[in-house]
Amino acid sequence: MPSDAQPQDRLNDFVVKFANVNGTGSASANALIMKAIFRSGVPVIGKNYFPSNIQGLPTWYEIRVTREGHMARAGRVDLMLAMNSETYAADVREVAAGGFVLYDSTWPRSTLLSRDDITVLGVPLARLCNERFDGVRNRILMKNICYAGAVAALLDIDLEVIRTLVTEQYAKKPKLAEANMAAIGLGYEYAKAHLPCPLPFKVARLDKTEGHVLIDGNTAAGLGCVYAGATVGAWYPITPSTSLMDGFRGFCERLRVDAATGERNYVVLQAEDELAAIGMVIGASWNGARAFTPTSGPGLSLMNEFLGLAYYSEVPCVIFDVQRVGPSTGMPTRTQQCDLLLAAYASHGDTRHVLLFPANPEECFYFARDAFDLAERLQTPVLVLSDIDIGMNDWMCPDLKWDDAYVPDRGKLLGNEEIEKLTKFQRYIDHDGDGIPYRTLPGVNPKGAYFTRGSGHNKYGVYTEDSAEYQEVLDRLTRKFEGAKARVPKAVLEGPGTREVGIVSIGSCDGAVREALGTLAKAGIAVDYLRVRGFPFGEEVEEFLARHATLFVVEQNRDAQLKSLLTLETRVEKARLKSILHYDGMPLTADFVVQGVRAGLAAALPRAALAR
């Protein structure tokens, strides 16, 4: 998207960024613009870059309007709404040449005029709102809604679409709807009268959002837990996973309360820490409920000991790790894929865990269902690794759908009648040769009783310190884990089917990688792409790695954790994998991937030439 592109090229293809102060109510104004563009049938991506703070620090919201339906951050800004005087300088620097800055000209700022390759637009937002509205708080809120009006005029967004949205939002408070529309009108009219409307880049109606929603991954995952039949959620509040439990609880309050009795067919337990949260999940799952906990890196660190217990004593449980920047407290509101190794090998001793890697909210929803099915089928912890970018940003996804024929896979769970037929129940015997034993629940039948322990046990579930008996159980666990390869979601393969260059990537890198494939193809570089969606890696991953001469692994962490996992858990030679690593806390861009591939290929060339 070169800056000197013709206006026609910029139709429905640009980035608007809002620089705000945290806690001023800007989020609803920004969401309004985003939804209005979406309702105009134009694909959008919203990214929220917010501080670990409640009020006062800088916060940004970025909307990429993308007629092609790309899914990644663009890495450039065409229109900056500079609403935070603290960050003016940096915000102005970020605007692409030929771009625009809009600011509150109630207080003119000469510093904004430091660049001659961008255009500064002034709207006296504070003055307009102070004249029209009463009350300090109200004026601040209305100032934000007012700029949304100016943006609508600049981008040629249909005011009727905005009116519909506002009416829907304040359906129960018509006075508020009226005030909001008045503020929007103020900004809209001022812009029309004083600014060059519309800008060279603008919104024009399309029909590309039909059958789609704007939803964040945490909400989708919480909804997935409801549909999967989860009844127990335990958690300790931690950014950025909190909204997953908020989502689950919110849906349950609407959908899981018995109308006649007011009784709740679910329970949400706020634990004293993550150790207790995972303990509750293990206790509930052991006792036959579908139970889960959402957390993030620091919480997952604390859960390690219990995850080892669940692995070894074979208790199903589901953990959502919404990854954030580490190490330690790190940057709690920034994104990264930095828990791959922690999750794969959580806890001391020989442990390996089943992992799912959703790439977007749609997969968060369906993988929530899969996670419960896999956990119960395999009787082991299943960790769903999402991240802030997926979990807390609104993504455009196809409508989530549910198959009413779905029956939860409870795995090898014996009921009363089946237990009654047994002469003796023995917990850890591999009757079927798949490494998966049968389990029973408390309260059903005394013949089904067994003793669950994290200490050494034999296949009968009895305490042992006998080498052969111990090893027999451990080896069966390996067989069970091997069997998981065919059960986790298959890796997704895209591309022309070359034998030359291949990219392996994961999770929220997906949008950027797919966009990069298009750019590279236009430049004559054919690249195949494999997105892993589960661990342990299936045979399709082995095949992809074996087939391509040059392999790039694209991921969002410093230490190449996906590459490490591939070298440890597949037959690929380590030297054949080149890393493209992004770990600054911002979502990945296609440009970064393109540059990484180009640089990698250039570096590889001389050697290849020598070899000839």
Place this chain on the structure above:
Amino acid sequence: MTSITKPKIAHPSLPKNELGLTRREYEGGMSTLCAGCGHDSITAAIVEACWGMSLRPEQLVKLSGIGCSSKTTAYFVSGAHGFNSVHGRMPSIASGANAANRELYYIGVSGDGDSLSIGLGQLAHAIRRNVNMLYLIENNGVYGLTKGQFSASADIGTKSKKGEANQQPPIDPVLLALTLGASFVGRGFSGDKRQLVPMIQAGLAHPGFAIIDVLSPCVTFNDHEGSTKSYAFTREHYHAAADFVPPSKEIAVEYAEGSATVVPMHDGSHVRLRKLETGYDASDRASAYQYIEAKLKEGEYVTGLIHASDGSGNEMHAVNQTSSTALNKIPYSKLSPGSATLAKLMDRYR
């Protein structure tokens, strides 16, 4: 150490409970604890209590952490599921298990190390959450499996087997539970089964979190000169060779309500117990606290039901308005909102 299975043969003359079951059917695996361990007496009391209540074995759920005490869940009611979890974290397992199925009886067995050090936070929050369960602390003032370090319930001045004197004040689980609002608080002595059995039954029946601190002498690591633990007072000389466990009989005692008694320990030391008087009012938390604290200062451990009040109002499920049917029994058809609801829900996200 492998576990030992006890043959389940009951003599026809053994008495039967309302379910027609003998005490043998409430037993578990053979104990692998030291001979004379107080914990084994508590195990026997649990067997007696469950038999006496005519509990169906599968109605009981046994939970524990790590330590000598936590092993004992394998030694009673083999017809009940047991979960020997990780050190100090049994309360969270119990909370989750109870969340999934509120219809069963939950008994957690823990020790002073498991509950008052590594697991203090989880114990406190299980009390606060008011999980409907009976929580037993088998309290011997010492870490047995790691060979005799002080636990958080050891008294100031009490000496370890190696002669080191404890400098830190003890945490008393009874005072702790009273402070945190537990609605059923008791203290027992492993050697006083007559008092302990009905207290266990009352604790199991109590609708809410019930805790009983059971003083339970460690014959191997806290049974030497200089050890006060709770067992203050007179003692005589005793030397045991390292790792040598002297054969000993379990200590038993019977005495009248309201009286104090001095119980001789295996090594000749003594613990002074005071049984609550018949007219003692267990319903008032504040006066219970004052009384227990005053007696502790005098070196007396008061035993009996120290405090009981109605715990049902803020019991975990009551607070959460959970379904009266166990959550794990609700059919999936009642849990899934269905495809039509999802389709409607999607309109909120456009």
